[in-house]
Amino acid sequence: xxxxxxxxxxxxxxxxxxxxxxxxxxxxxxxxxxxxxxxxxxxxxxxxxxxxxxxxxxxxxxxxxxxxxxxxxxxxxxxxxxxxxxxxxxxxxxxxxxxxxxxxxxxxxxxxxxxxxxxxxxxxxxxxxxxxxxxxxxxxxxxxxxxxxxxxxxxxxxxxxxxxxxxxxxxxxxxxxxxxxxxxxxxxxxxxxxxxxxxxxxxxxxxxxxxxxxxxxxxxxxxxxxxxx
Amino acid sequence: xxxxxxxxxxxxxxxxxxxxxxxxxxxxxxxxxxxxxxxxxxxxxxxxxxxxxxxxxxxxxxxxxxxxxxxxxxxxxxxxxxxxxxxxxxxxxxxxxxxxxxxxxxxxxxxxxxxxxxxxxxxxxxxxxxxxxxxxxxxxxxxxxxxxxxxxxxxxxxxxxxxxxxxxxxxxxxxxxxxxxxxxxxxxxxxxxxxxxxxxxxxxxxxxxxxxxxxxxxxxxxxxxx
Numbered sequence: 001x002x003x004x005x006x007x008x009x010x011x012x013x014x015x016x017x018x019x020x021x022x023x024x025x026x027x028x029x030x031x032x033x034x035x036x037x038x039x040x041x042x043x044x045x046x047x048x049x050x051x052x053x054x055x056x057x058x059x060x061x062x063x064x065x066x067x068x069x070x071x072x073x074x075x076x077x078x079x080x081x082x083x084x085x086x087x088x089x090x091x092x093x094x095x096x097x098x099x100x101x102x103x104x105x106x107x108x109x110x111x112x113x114x115x116x117x118x119x120x121x122x123x124x125x126x127x128x129x130x131x132x133x134x135x136x137x138x139x140x141x142x143x144x145x146x147x148x149x150x151x152x153x154x155x156x157x158x159x160x161x162x163x164x165x166x167x168x169x170x171x172x173x174x175x176x177x178x179x180x181x182x183x184x185x186x187x188x189x190x191x192x193x194x195x196x197x198x199x200x201x202x203x204x205x206x207x208x209x210x211x212x213x214x215x216x217x218x219x220x221x222x223x224x225x226x227x228x229x
Numbered sequence: 230x231x232x233x234x235x236x237x238x239x240x241x242x243x244x245x246x247x248x249x250x251x252x253x254x255x256x257x258x259x260x261x262x263x264x265x266x267x268x269x270x271x272x273x274x275x276x277x278x279x280x281x282x283x284x285x286x287x288x289x290x291x292x293x294x295x296x297x298x299x300x301x302x303x304x305x306x307x308x309x310x311x312x313x314x315x316x317x318x319x320x321x322x323x324x325x326x327x328x329x330x331x332x333x334x335x336x337x338x339x340x341x342x343x344x345x346x347x348x349x350x351x352x353x354x355x356x357x358x359x360x361x362x363x364x365x366x367x368x369x370x371x372x373x374x375x376x377x378x379x380x381x382x383x384x385x386x387x388x389x390x391x392x393x394x395x396x397x398x399x400x401x402x403x404x405x406x407x408x409x410x411x412x413x414x415x416x417x418x419x420x421x422x423x424x425x426x427x428x429x430x431x432x433x434x435x436x437x438x439x440x441x442x443x444x445x446x447x448x449x450x451x452x453x454x455x
Contacts, residue, residue: 125402
Protein backbone atom coordinates (compact mmCIF):
# COMPACT_ATOMS: atom_id res chain seq x y z
CA UNK A 1 0.00 0.00 0.00
CA UNK A 2 1.44 3.31 -1.04
CA UNK A 3 1.28 6.37 1.15
CA UNK A 4 -0.55 9.30 -0.39
CA UNK A 5 -2.51 12.45 0.35
CA UNK A 6 -5.45 10.30 1.47
CA UNK A 7 -3.67 9.15 4.57
CA UNK A 8 -2.61 12.67 5.63
CA UNK A 9 -4.31 14.11 8.70
CA UNK A 10 -4.21 17.87 8.19
CA UNK A 11 -7.05 18.17 5.71
CA UNK A 12 -9.32 15.98 7.80
CA UNK A 13 -8.72 18.27 10.78
CA UNK A 14 -9.45 21.24 8.52
CA UNK A 15 -12.68 19.57 7.40
CA UNK A 16 -13.78 18.99 10.99
CA UNK A 17 -12.99 22.59 11.98
CA UNK A 18 -14.85 24.05 9.00
CA UNK A 19 -17.92 21.88 9.55
CA UNK A 20 -18.13 22.62 13.26
CA UNK A 21 -17.80 26.29 12.40
CA UNK A 22 -20.54 25.90 9.75
CA UNK A 23 -22.94 24.31 12.20
CA UNK A 24 -22.30 26.85 14.96
CA UNK A 25 -21.99 30.04 12.96
CA UNK A 26 -24.54 28.91 10.39
CA UNK A 27 -27.25 28.82 13.00
CA UNK A 28 -26.12 31.80 15.10
CA UNK A 29 -24.85 34.56 12.79
CA UNK A 30 -27.45 37.01 11.46
CA UNK A 31 -28.91 36.52 7.97
CA UNK A 32 -30.70 39.08 5.79
CA UNK A 33 -34.48 39.03 6.22
CA UNK A 34 -35.80 38.16 2.76
CA UNK A 35 -39.54 37.93 2.06
CA UNK A 36 -40.21 34.24 1.42
CA UNK A 37 -37.03 32.71 2.70
CA UNK A 38 -36.63 34.24 6.19
CA UNK A 39 -34.47 32.04 8.39
CA UNK A 40 -34.68 29.12 5.99
CA UNK A 41 -31.96 30.81 3.95
CA UNK A 42 -29.55 29.09 6.34
CA UNK A 43 -30.11 25.95 4.31
CA UNK A 44 -27.66 27.53 1.88
CA UNK A 45 -24.87 26.34 4.17
CA UNK A 46 -26.02 22.74 3.89
CA UNK A 47 -28.11 21.92 0.83
CA UNK A 48 -26.19 23.97 -1.74
CA UNK A 49 -22.82 22.87 -0.41
CA UNK A 50 -23.84 19.20 -0.53
CA UNK A 51 -24.79 19.52 -4.19
CA UNK A 52 -21.50 21.25 -4.91
CA UNK A 53 -19.70 18.39 -3.21
CA UNK A 54 -21.69 15.83 -5.18
CA UNK A 55 -20.98 17.50 -8.52
CA UNK A 56 -17.33 17.75 -7.61
CA UNK A 57 -16.94 14.10 -6.64
CA UNK A 58 -18.91 12.93 -9.68
CA UNK A 59 -16.60 15.00 -11.87
CA UNK A 60 -13.64 13.24 -10.27
CA UNK A 61 -15.37 9.97 -11.08
CA UNK A 62 -15.94 11.04 -14.70
CA UNK A 63 -12.28 12.00 -15.11
CA UNK A 64 -11.21 8.63 -13.78
CA UNK A 65 -13.65 6.81 -16.06
CA UNK A 66 -12.21 8.60 -19.07
CA UNK A 67 -8.69 7.83 -17.87
CA UNK A 68 -9.72 4.21 -17.44
CA UNK A 69 -10.92 4.00 -21.02
CA UNK A 70 -7.68 5.55 -22.25
CA UNK A 71 -5.48 3.27 -20.20
CA UNK A 72 -7.11 0.54 -18.19
CA UNK A 73 -5.69 0.15 -14.70
CA UNK A 74 -7.58 -1.30 -11.78
CA UNK A 75 -6.98 1.70 -9.55
CA UNK A 76 -8.77 4.13 -11.86
CA UNK A 77 -11.82 1.90 -11.84
CA UNK A 78 -11.74 1.77 -8.04
CA UNK A 79 -11.57 5.57 -7.80
CA UNK A 80 -14.35 6.08 -10.36
CA UNK A 81 -16.76 3.64 -8.73
CA UNK A 82 -16.12 4.66 -5.14
CA UNK A 83 -16.49 8.34 -6.00
CA UNK A 84 -19.94 7.59 -7.37
CA UNK A 85 -20.85 5.85 -4.11
CA UNK A 86 -19.71 8.87 -2.08
CA UNK A 87 -21.47 11.21 -4.49
CA UNK A 88 -24.72 9.33 -4.01
CA UNK A 89 -24.51 9.72 -0.23
CA UNK A 90 -24.25 13.47 -0.74
CA UNK A 91 -26.90 13.50 -3.43
CA UNK A 92 -29.38 11.82 -1.10
CA UNK A 93 -28.41 14.20 1.72
CA UNK A 94 -28.95 17.10 -0.67
CA UNK A 95 -32.38 15.77 -1.58
CA UNK A 96 -33.33 15.41 2.09
CA UNK A 97 -32.17 18.90 3.08
CA UNK A 98 -33.84 20.36 -0.01
CA UNK A 99 -37.06 18.55 0.74
CA UNK A 100 -37.11 19.77 4.35
CA UNK A 101 -36.51 23.30 3.15
CA UNK A 102 -39.27 23.01 0.55
CA UNK A 103 -41.72 21.82 3.23
CA UNK A 104 -41.29 25.06 5.19
CA UNK A 105 -40.87 27.45 2.27
CA UNK A 106 -43.18 26.13 -0.43
CA UNK A 107 -45.43 24.07 1.84
CA UNK A 108 -44.77 20.70 0.23
CA UNK A 109 -42.08 18.06 0.49
CA UNK A 110 -41.85 17.74 -3.27
CA UNK A 111 -43.23 19.70 -6.19
CA UNK A 112 -43.24 19.12 -9.92
CA UNK A 113 -40.44 21.48 -10.85
CA UNK A 114 -37.80 21.18 -13.59
CA UNK A 115 -34.92 21.58 -11.20
CA UNK A 116 -36.26 19.02 -8.77
CA UNK A 117 -37.06 16.55 -11.51
CA UNK A 118 -33.56 17.01 -12.84
CA UNK A 119 -32.08 16.24 -9.45
CA UNK A 120 -34.22 13.14 -8.98
CA UNK A 121 -33.45 11.81 -12.43
CA UNK A 122 -29.72 12.34 -12.00
CA UNK A 123 -29.78 10.43 -8.74
CA UNK A 124 -31.75 7.65 -10.46
CA UNK A 125 -29.29 7.42 -13.33
CA UNK A 126 -26.41 7.03 -10.89
CA UNK A 127 -28.31 4.37 -8.99
CA UNK A 128 -28.60 2.64 -12.36
CA UNK A 129 -24.79 2.84 -12.49
CA UNK A 130 -24.60 0.98 -9.20
CA UNK A 131 -27.13 -1.60 -10.42
CA UNK A 132 -25.13 -2.03 -13.63
CA UNK A 133 -21.94 -2.66 -11.69
CA UNK A 134 -23.72 -5.13 -9.50
CA UNK A 135 -24.96 -7.15 -12.43
CA UNK A 136 -21.58 -7.85 -14.09
CA UNK A 137 -19.27 -10.44 -12.58
CA UNK A 138 -16.15 -10.13 -14.69
CA UNK A 139 -14.04 -7.35 -13.15
CA UNK A 140 -12.54 -5.94 -16.33
CA UNK A 141 -15.76 -6.01 -18.26
CA UNK A 142 -17.53 -4.41 -15.29
CA UNK A 143 -14.95 -1.65 -15.20
CA UNK A 144 -15.13 -0.91 -18.91
CA UNK A 145 -18.90 -1.04 -19.32
CA UNK A 146 -19.52 1.04 -16.21
CA UNK A 147 -16.95 3.61 -17.36
CA UNK A 148 -18.85 4.00 -20.62
CA UNK A 149 -22.14 4.34 -18.78
CA UNK A 150 -20.63 6.79 -16.30
CA UNK A 151 -19.68 9.18 -19.10
CA UNK A 152 -23.19 8.94 -20.51
CA UNK A 153 -24.82 9.53 -17.14
CA UNK A 154 -22.61 12.50 -16.31
CA UNK A 155 -23.30 14.28 -19.59
CA UNK A 156 -27.04 13.71 -19.16
CA UNK A 157 -26.87 14.96 -15.58
CA UNK A 158 -25.17 18.18 -16.66
CA UNK A 159 -27.79 18.65 -19.36
CA UNK A 160 -30.59 18.00 -16.96
CA UNK A 161 -29.63 19.98 -13.90
CA UNK A 162 -27.68 22.81 -15.49
CA UNK A 163 -29.01 23.43 -19.00
CA UNK A 164 -32.59 22.26 -18.99
CA UNK A 165 -33.88 24.47 -16.12
CA UNK A 166 -32.34 27.47 -17.85
CA UNK A 167 -34.25 27.02 -21.12
CA UNK A 168 -36.84 29.65 -21.71
CA UNK A 169 -40.44 28.63 -21.21
CA UNK A 170 -39.36 26.42 -18.36
CA UNK A 171 -40.15 28.12 -15.10
CA UNK A 172 -38.73 26.90 -11.87
CA UNK A 173 -39.61 27.87 -8.34
CA UNK A 174 -36.14 27.01 -7.20
CA UNK A 175 -34.07 29.92 -5.83
CA UNK A 176 -31.88 31.39 -8.54
CA UNK A 177 -34.48 30.81 -11.27
CA UNK A 178 -37.17 33.00 -12.75
CA UNK A 179 -36.80 35.97 -10.41
CA UNK A 180 -36.77 33.98 -7.21
CA UNK A 181 -34.08 35.14 -4.80
CA UNK A 182 -30.98 33.00 -5.17
CA UNK A 183 -27.76 32.97 -3.29
CA UNK A 184 -25.65 34.68 -5.92
CA UNK A 185 -26.16 38.39 -6.16
CA UNK A 186 -27.61 40.95 -3.84
CA UNK A 187 -28.82 38.76 -1.04
CA UNK A 188 -25.56 37.11 -0.11
CA UNK A 189 -24.19 39.67 2.30
CA UNK A 190 -20.83 39.65 4.02
CA UNK A 191 -22.10 37.71 7.03
CA UNK A 192 -23.35 34.93 4.83
CA UNK A 193 -20.16 34.82 2.81
CA UNK A 194 -18.23 34.37 6.05
CA UNK A 195 -20.07 31.11 6.61
CA UNK A 196 -20.81 30.03 3.05
CA UNK A 197 -17.24 29.75 1.76
CA UNK A 198 -15.92 27.72 4.70
CA UNK A 199 -19.06 25.59 4.49
CA UNK A 200 -18.41 24.77 0.81
CA UNK A 201 -14.82 23.78 1.56
CA UNK A 202 -15.87 21.80 4.64
CA UNK A 203 -18.54 19.74 2.89
CA UNK A 204 -16.26 19.20 -0.10
CA UNK A 205 -13.51 17.90 2.13
CA UNK A 206 -15.98 15.65 3.95
CA UNK A 207 -17.09 14.22 0.62
CA UNK A 208 -13.49 13.57 -0.40
CA UNK A 209 -12.92 11.99 3.00
CA UNK A 210 -15.83 9.59 2.57
CA UNK A 211 -14.66 8.73 -0.93
CA UNK A 212 -11.08 8.22 0.23
CA UNK A 213 -12.12 5.76 2.94
CA UNK A 214 -14.15 3.83 0.36
CA UNK A 215 -11.27 3.86 -2.11
CA UNK A 216 -8.72 2.68 0.43
CA UNK A 217 -11.00 -0.09 1.68
CA UNK A 218 -11.61 -1.25 -1.85
CA UNK A 219 -7.87 -1.18 -2.62
CA UNK A 220 -7.15 -3.36 0.39
CA UNK A 221 -9.95 -5.75 -0.61
CA UNK A 222 -8.60 -6.10 -4.14
CA UNK A 223 -5.05 -6.47 -2.83
CA UNK A 224 -5.95 -9.46 -0.71
CA UNK A 225 -8.22 -10.89 -3.37
CA UNK A 226 -5.42 -10.84 -5.92
CA UNK A 227 -2.91 -12.24 -3.41
CA UNK A 228 -5.09 -15.19 -2.47
CA UNK A 229 -5.80 -16.13 -6.06
CA UNK B 230 -25.89 -12.88 -47.13
CA UNK B 231 -24.02 -14.41 -50.08
CA UNK B 232 -22.64 -11.18 -51.53
CA UNK B 233 -22.09 -9.44 -48.23
CA UNK B 234 -18.32 -9.57 -48.01
CA UNK B 235 -17.82 -8.59 -51.64
CA UNK B 236 -20.17 -5.67 -51.10
CA UNK B 237 -17.98 -4.54 -48.24
CA UNK B 238 -15.01 -4.24 -50.53
CA UNK B 239 -16.83 -2.45 -53.28
CA UNK B 240 -19.01 -0.13 -51.27
CA UNK B 241 -18.86 2.00 -48.27
CA UNK B 242 -19.04 -0.30 -45.29
CA UNK B 243 -21.59 1.73 -43.43
CA UNK B 244 -24.08 1.62 -46.28
CA UNK B 245 -23.49 -2.09 -46.67
CA UNK B 246 -24.37 -2.71 -43.03
CA UNK B 247 -27.51 -0.62 -43.31
CA UNK B 248 -28.62 -2.56 -46.40
CA UNK B 249 -27.87 -5.83 -44.73
CA UNK B 250 -29.90 -4.89 -41.65
CA UNK B 251 -32.77 -3.85 -43.85
CA UNK B 252 -32.74 -7.15 -45.67
CA UNK B 253 -32.53 -9.02 -42.39
CA UNK B 254 -35.52 -7.09 -41.09
CA UNK B 255 -37.62 -7.64 -44.20
CA UNK B 256 -36.89 -11.34 -44.22
CA UNK B 257 -37.86 -11.96 -40.64
CA UNK B 258 -41.49 -10.95 -40.64
CA UNK B 259 -41.73 -11.75 -36.95
CA UNK B 260 -40.47 -8.38 -35.78
CA UNK B 261 -42.64 -6.39 -38.15
CA UNK B 262 -45.72 -8.30 -37.12
CA UNK B 263 -44.88 -7.90 -33.44
CA UNK B 264 -44.56 -4.14 -33.81
CA UNK B 265 -47.77 -3.89 -35.80
CA UNK B 266 -49.42 -5.90 -33.05
CA UNK B 267 -48.05 -3.52 -30.42
CA UNK B 268 -49.41 -0.50 -32.22
CA UNK B 269 -52.70 -2.14 -33.11
CA UNK B 270 -53.46 -3.45 -29.66
CA UNK B 271 -52.52 -0.23 -27.85
CA UNK B 272 -54.60 1.86 -30.17
CA UNK B 273 -57.53 -0.52 -30.11
CA UNK B 274 -57.54 -0.96 -26.34
CA UNK B 275 -57.54 2.79 -25.82
CA UNK B 276 -60.30 3.05 -28.42
CA UNK B 277 -62.39 0.54 -26.51
CA UNK B 278 -61.57 1.97 -23.10
CA UNK B 279 -62.33 5.60 -23.82
CA UNK B 280 -65.27 5.14 -26.19
CA UNK B 281 -64.75 8.57 -27.71
CA UNK B 282 -62.00 10.88 -28.88
CA UNK B 283 -59.28 11.29 -26.29
CA UNK B 284 -58.44 14.41 -24.38
CA UNK B 285 -55.23 15.96 -25.78
CA UNK B 286 -53.34 15.25 -22.55
CA UNK B 287 -54.27 11.57 -22.57
CA UNK B 288 -53.55 11.33 -26.28
CA UNK B 289 -50.10 12.79 -25.67
CA UNK B 290 -49.27 10.47 -22.79
CA UNK B 291 -50.46 7.33 -24.59
CA UNK B 292 -48.62 8.24 -27.74
CA UNK B 293 -45.26 8.72 -26.06
CA UNK B 294 -45.63 5.60 -23.95
CA UNK B 295 -46.29 3.62 -27.12
CA UNK B 296 -43.25 5.19 -28.77
CA UNK B 297 -40.99 4.25 -25.84
CA UNK B 298 -42.08 0.64 -25.84
CA UNK B 299 -41.78 0.24 -29.58
CA UNK B 300 -38.30 1.74 -29.58
CA UNK B 301 -37.22 -0.54 -26.76
CA UNK B 302 -38.43 -3.48 -28.78
CA UNK B 303 -36.67 -2.26 -31.92
CA UNK B 304 -33.41 -1.60 -30.09
CA UNK B 305 -33.41 -4.97 -28.39
CA UNK B 306 -33.89 -6.65 -31.75
CA UNK B 307 -30.67 -5.14 -32.98
CA UNK B 308 -28.36 -7.24 -30.81
CA UNK B 309 -30.40 -9.95 -29.14
CA UNK B 310 -29.77 -13.51 -30.19
CA UNK B 311 -27.31 -12.50 -32.89
CA UNK B 312 -24.01 -12.79 -31.05
CA UNK B 313 -22.43 -15.11 -33.60
CA UNK B 314 -23.40 -12.87 -36.45
CA UNK B 315 -22.11 -9.82 -34.59
CA UNK B 316 -18.77 -11.53 -34.05
CA UNK B 317 -18.53 -12.00 -37.80
CA UNK B 318 -19.26 -8.35 -38.48
CA UNK B 319 -16.83 -7.23 -35.77
CA UNK B 320 -14.02 -8.89 -37.67
CA UNK B 321 -14.91 -7.04 -40.87
CA UNK B 322 -15.68 -3.42 -39.97
CA UNK B 323 -14.56 -0.83 -37.46
CA UNK B 324 -16.80 -0.27 -34.42
CA UNK B 325 -17.47 3.34 -35.37
CA UNK B 326 -18.77 2.45 -38.79
CA UNK B 327 -20.84 -0.29 -37.27
CA UNK B 328 -22.50 1.92 -34.64
CA UNK B 329 -23.07 4.69 -37.16
CA UNK B 330 -24.86 2.24 -39.45
CA UNK B 331 -26.86 0.94 -36.52
CA UNK B 332 -27.91 4.42 -35.44
CA UNK B 333 -28.95 5.41 -38.96
CA UNK B 334 -30.80 2.16 -39.47
CA UNK B 335 -32.60 2.28 -36.10
CA UNK B 336 -33.48 5.91 -36.72
CA UNK B 337 -35.02 5.09 -40.10
CA UNK B 338 -36.82 2.10 -38.67
CA UNK B 339 -38.27 4.10 -35.81
CA UNK B 340 -39.22 6.86 -38.24
CA UNK B 341 -41.47 4.50 -40.21
CA UNK B 342 -42.83 2.81 -37.13
CA UNK B 343 -43.70 6.07 -35.42
CA UNK B 344 -45.46 7.28 -38.58
CA UNK B 345 -47.50 4.07 -38.51
CA UNK B 346 -48.30 4.61 -34.85
CA UNK B 347 -49.39 8.16 -35.62
CA UNK B 348 -51.67 6.97 -38.42
CA UNK B 349 -53.18 4.36 -36.11
CA UNK B 350 -53.79 6.98 -33.46
CA UNK B 351 -55.40 9.35 -35.94
CA UNK B 352 -57.71 6.61 -37.22
CA UNK B 353 -58.92 5.28 -33.91
CA UNK B 354 -58.45 7.81 -31.15
CA UNK B 355 -58.89 11.13 -32.87
CA UNK B 356 -56.91 13.87 -34.53
CA UNK B 357 -56.36 16.68 -32.03
CA UNK B 358 -53.29 18.12 -33.79
CA UNK B 359 -53.37 21.81 -34.42
CA UNK B 360 -49.90 22.14 -35.83
CA UNK B 361 -48.98 18.98 -37.69
CA UNK B 362 -45.64 20.16 -39.10
CA UNK B 363 -44.15 21.03 -35.73
CA UNK B 364 -45.53 17.83 -34.26
CA UNK B 365 -43.96 15.74 -37.03
CA UNK B 366 -40.58 17.47 -36.76
CA UNK B 367 -40.67 17.00 -33.02
CA UNK B 368 -41.61 13.34 -33.34
CA UNK B 369 -38.92 12.54 -35.89
CA UNK B 370 -36.13 14.23 -33.95
CA UNK B 371 -37.16 12.71 -30.64
CA UNK B 372 -37.61 9.24 -32.00
CA UNK B 373 -34.15 9.37 -33.51
CA UNK B 374 -32.61 10.41 -30.19
CA UNK B 375 -34.52 7.79 -28.23
CA UNK B 376 -33.63 5.00 -30.62
CA UNK B 377 -29.94 5.98 -30.51
CA UNK B 378 -29.97 6.09 -26.73
CA UNK B 379 -31.71 2.74 -26.51
CA UNK B 380 -29.31 1.16 -29.00
CA UNK B 381 -26.45 2.19 -26.75
CA UNK B 382 -28.30 1.14 -23.61
CA UNK B 383 -28.92 -2.25 -25.11
CA UNK B 384 -25.28 -2.62 -26.08
CA UNK B 385 -24.36 -1.81 -22.47
CA UNK B 386 -26.93 -4.10 -20.91
CA UNK B 387 -26.11 -7.00 -23.21
CA UNK B 388 -22.57 -6.83 -21.81
CA UNK B 389 -24.10 -6.91 -18.36
CA UNK B 390 -26.14 -9.96 -19.22
CA UNK B 391 -29.19 -8.44 -17.60
CA UNK B 392 -31.28 -8.27 -20.76
CA UNK B 393 -34.45 -6.26 -20.81
CA UNK B 394 -34.66 -5.33 -17.11
CA UNK B 395 -31.17 -3.91 -16.96
CA UNK B 396 -31.80 -2.03 -20.18
CA UNK B 397 -34.91 -0.42 -18.71
CA UNK B 398 -33.08 0.56 -15.53
CA UNK B 399 -30.25 2.10 -17.51
CA UNK B 400 -32.17 3.83 -20.24
CA UNK B 401 -35.22 5.34 -18.54
CA UNK B 402 -33.40 7.98 -16.48
CA UNK B 403 -31.27 8.94 -19.48
CA UNK B 404 -34.30 9.21 -21.74
CA UNK B 405 -36.16 11.64 -19.52
CA UNK B 406 -34.60 14.96 -20.68
CA UNK B 407 -35.48 14.17 -24.28
CA UNK B 408 -38.94 12.90 -23.46
CA UNK B 409 -39.93 15.80 -21.24
CA UNK B 410 -38.91 18.37 -23.84
CA UNK B 411 -40.64 16.49 -26.66
CA UNK B 412 -43.75 15.84 -24.64
CA UNK B 413 -43.94 19.53 -23.69
CA UNK B 414 -43.77 20.61 -27.31
CA UNK B 415 -46.22 18.01 -28.59
CA UNK B 416 -48.57 18.96 -25.77
CA UNK B 417 -48.45 22.51 -27.06
CA UNK B 418 -49.23 21.27 -30.58
CA UNK B 419 -52.15 19.26 -29.29
CA UNK B 420 -53.75 21.92 -27.19
CA UNK B 421 -53.47 24.51 -29.91
CA UNK B 422 -51.58 27.00 -27.78
CA UNK B 423 -49.25 29.61 -29.26
CA UNK B 424 -46.05 28.09 -30.61
CA UNK B 425 -43.81 31.10 -30.20
CA UNK B 426 -40.86 29.07 -28.99
CA UNK B 427 -41.18 25.91 -31.09
CA UNK B 428 -37.84 26.61 -32.76
CA UNK B 429 -36.09 26.76 -29.40
CA UNK B 430 -37.59 23.44 -28.33
CA UNK B 431 -36.69 21.76 -31.62
CA UNK B 432 -33.16 23.15 -31.38
CA UNK B 433 -32.72 21.78 -27.88
CA UNK B 434 -34.03 18.37 -28.95
CA UNK B 435 -31.63 18.42 -31.90
CA UNK B 436 -28.78 19.37 -29.56
CA UNK B 437 -29.65 16.47 -27.26
CA UNK B 438 -29.73 14.13 -30.27
CA UNK B 439 -26.31 15.42 -31.27
CA UNK B 440 -24.90 14.80 -27.79
CA UNK B 441 -26.33 11.28 -27.68
CA UNK B 442 -25.11 10.33 -31.15
CA UNK B 443 -21.66 11.77 -30.48
CA UNK B 444 -21.39 9.81 -27.22
CA UNK B 445 -22.53 6.60 -28.93
CA UNK B 446 -20.02 7.14 -31.73
CA UNK B 447 -17.14 7.77 -29.36
CA UNK B 448 -17.91 5.19 -26.70
CA UNK B 449 -19.18 2.16 -28.60
CA UNK B 450 -15.65 1.10 -29.51
CA UNK B 451 -14.96 0.40 -25.84
CA UNK B 452 -17.99 -1.79 -25.47
CA UNK B 453 -17.49 -4.45 -28.06
CA UNK B 454 -13.80 -5.19 -27.47
CA UNK B 455 -14.00 -8.38 -25.45
